[in-house]
Amino acid sequence: MSLIQYLLFFFGYTLFLYLNNYNSIYSHIPNNNNQFTIQEIIDQHDNIKVQFGYKPENIKINTLTDLNFSVLNLKTDEHIKNFLARVVVTEGSELFGFDNITVSDGDFSVKHSFVNYGNHQVILRIDTNSLIIPASFNVMIPYSQSPSSPFLVDSDKSKLDNDKSIQNFTTYLIIGIGVLVSVGMITILLKNLKKK
Helix, strand or coil, X not given: CCHXXXXXXXHHHXXXXXXXXXXXXXXXXXXXXXXXXXXXXXXXXXXXXXXEEEECCCCXXXXXXXXXXXXEECCXXXXXXXXXXXXXXXXXXXXXXXXXXXXXXXXXXXXXXXXXXXXXXXXXXXXXCCCEEEEEEEEEECCCCCCCCCCCCHHHXXXXXXXXXXXXXXXXHHHHHHHHHHHHHHHHHHHHHHHC
């Protein structure tokens, strides 16, 4: 596989993970009294299910948040055991990494203190003896003041509207790039098939 094909596959798969990470479901992560929302990524090819949740659900800036993960066999719902994990949290242009996390029983968590409002990605990489499993999850931290707050001035309201517009634009941009990447991948695959 050439470097271009690898990059196209990587970006296409990342886009797929990004677009499929909004599912709120019952999960293996303990969720007593529905304390937080669970997101799930399913890899049908490797029969892996990765679940993610955070608490507290209403994240406060500069306060520790538990980022919880559970890695399961899709068919048996049993934990995948004895693997290494890496977690990266994106906050704008900043990245916060947690490396070489040794996981023995399939469940693990890291603590992170978010410093910015807005949309953040929590990117996970799992290394087992035979597989590398990527997953990406979304964390949204709304601004602490609501638009109806008497302390919110007009400039703050327009900032909130601008942030929503930017988020919508970003979503459509990612979808557009994903379509282009998919078309490129299909074109390359078809050319390779014709050569054979």
